[in-house]
Amino acid sequence: DVKVTQSSRYLVKRTGEKVFLECVQDMDHENMFWYRQDPGLGLRLIYFSYDVKMKEKGDIPEGYSVSREKKERFSLILESASTNQTSMYLCASSPFQAAGNTIYFGEGSWLTVV
Amino acid sequence: QQQVKQSPQSLIVQKGGIPIINCAYENTAFDYFPWYQQFPGKGPALLIAIRPDVSEKKEGRFTISFNKSAKQFSLHIMDSQPGDSATYFCAASKQGSGYSTLTFGKGTMLLVSP
Numbered sequence: 001d002v003k004v005t006q007s008s009r010y011l012v013k014r015t016g017e018k019v020f021l022e023c024v025q026d027m028d029h030e031n032m033f034w035y036r037q038d039p040g041l042g043l044r045l046i047y048f049s050y051d052v053k054m055k056e057k058g059d060i061p062e063g064y065s066v067s068r069e070k071k072e073r074f075s076l077i078l079e080s081a082s083t084n085q086t087s088m089y090l091c092a093s094s095p096f097q098a099a100g101n102t103i104y105f106g107e108g109s110w111l112t113v114v
Numbered sequence: 115q116q117q118v119k120q121s122p123q124s125l126i127v128q129k130g131g132i133p134i135i136n137c138a139y140e141n142t143a144f145d146y147f148p149w150y151q152q153f154p155g156k157g158p159a160l161l162i163a164i165r166p167d168v169s170e171k172k173e174g175r176f177t178i179s180f181n182k183s184a185k186q187f188s189l190h191i192m193d194s195q196p197g198d199s200a201t202y203f204c205a206a207s208k209q210g211s212g213y214s215t216l217t218f219g220k221g222t223m224l225l226v227s228p
């Protein structure tokens with residue numbers, strides 16, 4: 001069964017803290033993504049990676065960075081968390097040159113920045 | 115700019131009704147149009163998808179209608195059930211070099227009353 005695992009489901013962090021959100025997929029997928037979901041705004045792409053150590057900016061990369069040292073793992077980093085980064089973060093993966101139907105999502109990480 | 119516009123934001127129907135959710139896109143480079151279903155506390159999951167060379171696709175009680183000239187597509191849920199209550203996202207995908215990214219609409223919260 002397809003599995004995208006986000007290790008932290010609920011986090012509360014203070015303003016200015018460095019935050020790491022971890023994501024692991026067990027499907028040997030080349031592509032991995034980080035989305036942010038906010039009510040009324042839908043899902044917005046932050047960063048994606050199509051290979052180890054490769055990354056591309058999405059629509060809203062400001063304030064975020066990513067790391068992909070291994071194929072199965074894709075981390076989202078908030079260098080200095082701010083209250084406007086309170087949101088649900090969704091990790092996803094897909095195989096090489098996949099059409100949209102094979103993008104698989106994790107269950108999300110709820111981040112609150114106080 | 116919003117590349118995929120989705121309406122309505124929310125929808126309430128009675129059991130057995132046929133909710134219809136509409137989406138419009140602007141970028142003619144989009145080549146794949148999936149719908150995702152999201153239950154509370156879960157990540158989105160692919161529901162059904164269509165390519166622009168087809169005007170309609172049906173899977174069980176779910177049907178996508180696609181109008182290429184109008185750059186619109188819609189989701190119909192036949193004989194809706196309370197278990198269909200969820201948030202629905204339309205999306206559009208375009209191929210990059212070895213990957214595709216999804217651009218999502220803002221979502222429709224559907225409630226099917228018993």
